[in-house]
Amino acid sequence: MKKWVGLLLSIMMVFTLTACGGGNSAAPADTGSTTTNEQATDHEAASDELVPEDGASLVVWESKEARPFVEAIAKEFTAKYNVPVKYEEVAAPDQVNKLVNDGPAGIAADIVVFPHDNLGKAVTAGLILPNDYFEEKSRAENSELAVNASSYEDVLYGYPRSVETLIMFYNKDLVPEAPKTMEEVMELSKTMNDVKNKKYTYMWEMGNFYYDYMFLATTGGYIFGGEGSDKNDIGLNNEGAIKGATFLQQFAKQVLPLTTSDATGDVKKALFTSGKLALNIDGPWAIPDLKASGINLGAAPIPSIEGQPSKTFSGVKSWYVNSYTKYPNAAKLFAEFASTKEAQLKNYELTGVVPANKEAAADSKVASDPFTVAVLEQFKNSYPMPAIPEMGSVWSPMAAGLADVLNKGKDPKAALDNAVQQIKDANK
Template sequence: MKKAVSIFMMLILVIGALAACGPKEEETNTPATGNTEEEAAKPEKLVVWEDKDKSGWLEKVAADFEAEHGIKIEFKEVEMATKMRDQLRLDGPAGTGPDIVTLPHDQIGQVAVEGLIAELNVSDETKALFSESSILAQSYDGKLYGLPKSAETPVFIYNKALMTEVPATMEELYDFAKENTKDGKYGFLALWDNFYFAHAPIGGNGGYVFAENDGALNPQDLGLNNEGAVKGTEYIQKWYSEGLFPNGIIGESGGSAMDGLFNEGKVASVMNGPWAFGAMADAGIDYGVAPFPKFADGTPMKTFMGVKGWHVSQFSKNQEWATKFLEFITNDENAKYRFEQTKEVPTNVALVEDPAIAEDEGAKAVALQTQDAVPMPNIPEMSEVWKPMADALQTVVTGKAEPKAALDSAVEQIKQNIEANHSK
């Protein structure tokens, strides 16, 4: 059956190729595919760049792939967030770069525009292994450029000594905070003057950054001052104006101040991410982790999600086999193994209920929250959003402006920045 399907798909590809013949189709960024009937000649090796201090799991998986296909996997560590992209820009054109890289998804738009990574052509069956939102995060302009490796998003973290169970709704959390904020102690804290965290109530109430249509984001359609965004910002304003959040968690030092209060046992619950778990444990806090309570009408808190992915270099001479390796390392079995070795939470939908994740409270909370999360926009225009929104939120939470006026000003600034820096 699989062979018959493959033959059929090959015929479709041949027909498509014949129909596409002509000078106008001379594109350099052709899709890398891992499911063609006639396999490309096997290379002796594939070169993989993994993030710093994260490559240990590849020893087993690379050996398994080599045993199955006879292709050696050579891997090295390159710091992902800042160095991977820059190194690919240099080594790729020089012919000394990797076949496969890993990147945070908010860099995909820029590297795709630069022609550094190849569009992927994988089956719908492969895509269905992952949450829809994580596949969207790996796409740019409606085209798939990677397969998800892991995801992270803010979750609800609570001190079990101060909160015995997670509130059922955000309204119940607000009531809890009202009752338990006194004498230098707080019921709930969040860095809602920071747009990364503030997107949860803003998006949950109907705001959005850029409109999305069939996987493509429209930077001309901003939803950051619509009715929902204003409502979400008014919700944020309420927590500050009623003294439920201290002045000390506003601004650049807010994160360390909030962490300090929680780790001193002065805060019952916080909005934070998996990156905070280690310090909480070191502080001796018996903490619990859960996805965020929804609003009373069932609307979720739409946290921002970051997705790390695997990508095929546009400069690779082995794109078909590189794609096959991507499919291999992201299948359920190998994604689970990587989680066990790195504790980075995969987006494979079948693994949410797997004991490896289901019995890890923090990992399960992240996995569940990602189902309601929104991928941070990965188009270059997103760089123009952060500062105007931070400025707007800070004027609101410090009582210097009302939500509607602050958001209108931010959106106007964002539009001007996009026009100045991204117009073609």
């Protein structure tokens, strides 16, 4: 023990002598220690604060409808952080596919926005960064559903922005009270439809599986089992789905005798705002334009199908940071800045999107609005779109299969079997 103590004292004396006489630039003994500690503390504090990179500038991809908000929040962000932000119009559903090529090429946006069903594809391709620095804040402030939808394999990637699902808008001058069942809609169409003069009772985007899915899901169909995580369990041609597709075929023949290419979003909007369509199926993104049209507008949940509440798709849109960005700090700061309670309320006021932030959703501006209430009511009966990469192989086969059912009168079972086989082949 004495030998060890002696050795330790010798070592300490060597270090002490070296520190005192080792260099001409050494700080004076009475001030050096204090100065060094203060500098270390300051450096540690600075490292805990996320700051933009020197010379940072950002590009944001967002849809056409979101432009007013993006430009407004970009202006505020630039004023606070002195980082220029440029807006580029790219539709949300197209962003991940575009990011696949543009990301590695270094020409993609730094911050993107897309529906959560594309998240799995983006993560497995290494296209986005986790929401690490602001994770705790994002989890605490946003709805659990929004946070879960913005996560993949328990890792949070998104900065939740908004929630959405389809609802039914109606012209109160044509239909004073919203029908509660599809059977009521069919009865109304017998007297209200005037195909020759392009007047219709009820319209949805027939060629878009996002809209058609409700008919299959309400009667027992589903995309993937395991709450959307089991790619090998596809329920789009089960007994419930076939029953729903059969009802859809009969319903469309009676209510909307058009081809899928004739019932587009633009056609539907033009007919509704001109008073030639009574009931219009659309999402919260349509609220600002429909309010501005001047029609006597109402909103309600989707009518039930064969006695069951209609089960629509629901989605969560979040901001995501491109993993190839040159300015990850600045990009993360913008994503968080644009998803705060205040930002989501501004987004709601400017574009009508329903906030994911819990306090923003409870704000009187949101909770007292009948259109938002309709979205939240329908949201209770919604089905979150699966986020696994295999979801990307669902859209086209199902749209084509249901187009055969609606346009050609094809047997629903045969059409769905064919579509499901295409999905399986694509996901092998």
